[in-house]
Amino acid sequence: MSDSTAARVSAAGAPAVELRGIAKRFGDVTAVDGINLRIGDGEFFALLGPSGCGKTTTLRMIAGLDIPTHGSLLIFGEEVAAWPPDRRPVNTVFQAYALFPHMTVAQNISFGLSMRGIRGRDAERQVAEATALVQLEGMEHRRPSQLSGGQQQRVALARALVNQPKVLLLDEPLGALDLKLRHEMQGELKALQREVGITFVFVTHDQEEALAMSDRVGVMSRGRLLQVGTPAQVYEHPANRFVADFIGRTNLLDGTTLGPSEIRLRSGGVVTAANDVAAGTAVALSVRPEQMQLHRVGDAPCDAPSLDGIVADATYLGHAYVYTVTLDQTGRRRQSGAEASPEVITVRAAIGSAAFAAGEPVSVSWRPDTTTVVTD
Numbered sequence: 001m002s003d004s005t006a007a008r009v010s011a012a013g014a015p016a017v018e019l020r021g022i023a024k025r026f027g028d029v030t031a032v033d034g035i036n037l038r039i040g041d042g043e044f045f046a047l048l049g050p051s052g053c054g055k056t057t058t059l060r061m062i063a064g065l066d067i068p069t070h071g072s073l074l075i076f077g078e079e080v081a082a083w084p085p086d087r088r089p090v091n092t093v094f095q096a097y098a099l100f101p102h103m104t105v106a107q108n109i110s111f112g113l114s115m116r117g118i119r120g121r122d123a124e125r126q127v128a129e130a131t132a133l134v135q136l137e138g139m140e141h142r143r144p145s146q147l148s149g150g151q152q153q154r155v156a157l158a159r160a161l162v163n164q165p166k167v168l169l170l171d172e173p174l175g176a177l178d179l180k181l182r183h184e185m186q187g188e189l190k191a192l193q194r195e196v197g198i199t200f201v202f203v204t205h206d207q208e209e210a211l212a213m214s215d216r217v218g219v220m221s222r223g224r225l226l227q228v229g230t231p232a233q234v235y236e237h238p239a240n241r242f243v244a245d246f247i248g249r250t251n252l253l254d255g256t257t258l259g260p261s262e263i264r265l266r267s268g269g270v271v272t273a274a275n276d277v278a279a280g281t282a283v284a285l286s287v288r289p290e291q292m293q294l295h296r297v298g299d300a301p302c303d304a305p306s307l308d309g310i311v312a313d314a315t316y317l318g319h320a321y322v323y324t325v326t327l328d329q330t331g332r333r334r335q336s337g338a339e340a341s342p343e344v345i346t347v348r349a350a351i352g353s354a355a356f357a358a359g360e361p362v363s364v365s366w367r368p369d370t371t372t373v374v375t376d
């Protein structure tokens with residue numbers, strides 16, 4: 001890396017970004033509430049969570065645009081708390097591209113270089129490289145108003161990459177694009193990250209996007225980091241009820257643990273479910289719709305947990321059937337009174353499996369090793 005800022009921070013082995021007990025308060029609002037996180041060099045890391053959970057504030061603290069109220073922040077092993085944004089080896093791409101409307105594509109891209117005194121041949125070469133990276137060759141002389149949304153986002157990317165940051169921060173960069181273009185850009189951005197090899201910290205509220213693009217995901221809620229793991233880890237082993245519900249679709253069956261391998265469901269019945277919480281704890285059993293099977297009543301395998309119910313809705317999606325099933329409430333009515341609302345679950349079944357119609361009584365089964373017991 002030719003950039004002197006970048007060279008200064010290449011302490012071997014240190015994480016690209018490390019947050020130690022980072023918190024940020026705005027008056028009474030705690031935007032970020034004590035986050036510990038290490039992001040590896042060259043990693044594509046997604047920070048995922050609903051609107052208002054503190055993603056942008058976290059990113060702005062890494063960039064130096066917001067100053068933490070507590071904690072320390074290291075970039076390649078160096079404490080950067082006292083460093084102004086332009087001294088950090090970091091660049092940010094925002095959802096609102098913030099391109100200069102009166103400048104051409106090439107002028108937009110070279111802006112950061114000229115701010116650092118890089119002009120002439122050197123600048124031309126670097127602008128050409130960045131333009132090629134984002135596949136905008138031939139568009140150098142257009143103005144932002146003459147580009148599509150996707151092309152404008154590429155200019156914003158090139159404008160950040162031309163500065164050769166060691167870490168690229170992306171704040172919902174695809175949020176303004178329509179769904180089809182968004183999917184295309186997801187693939188391109190991932191390929192681009194592999195090509196340039198720098199660390200990406202990618203903020204999104206879209207769980208599918210986070211799973212599809214990243215090496216690891218950090219799931220945030222209310223200023224806290226609830227779980228960090230690979231897409232498969234957070235999907236298959238959610239750390240708590242929030243993560244189970246937020247990542248993908250799942251059925252959360254309320255119950256109480258009876259021991260390390262059993263829970264009593266609120267809807268009635270005792271089912272096998274491995275857990276490591278104390279007996280008597282209120283829990284939810286998370287079962288993914290694609291891990292559930294529907295059977296005619298009485299046909300459920302006797303060695304697997306199962307529940308009876310009635311098909312409330314059957315939807316054909318072309319690539320799958322999706323059923324909603326209202327569970328039998330006999331056990332539950334006994335416990336909590338007839339006014340309790342019925343428990344409804346979703347089952348996703350492959351085309352080619354037996355079809356069921358609304359109104360049919362059914363049994364729903366699942367393999368216990370595909371479930372997770374979660375607490376709040």
Ligand SMILES: Nc1ncnc2c1ncn2[C@@H]1O[C@H](COP(=O)(O)OP(=O)(O)O)[C@@H](O)[C@H]1O
Pocket residue numbers: 026029030031049050051052053054055056057058
């Ligand atoms: N400059 C600010 N002043 C006051 N409150 C703020 C400011 N920036 C963010 N917040 C609040 O902090 C919380 C987290 O915001 P933000 O980091 O933007 O969340 P996200 O990017 O996940 O949507 C929100 O409650 C937001 O209203």
Ligand SMILES: [Mg+2]
Pocket residue numbers: 055056057
């Ligand atoms: Mg935000």
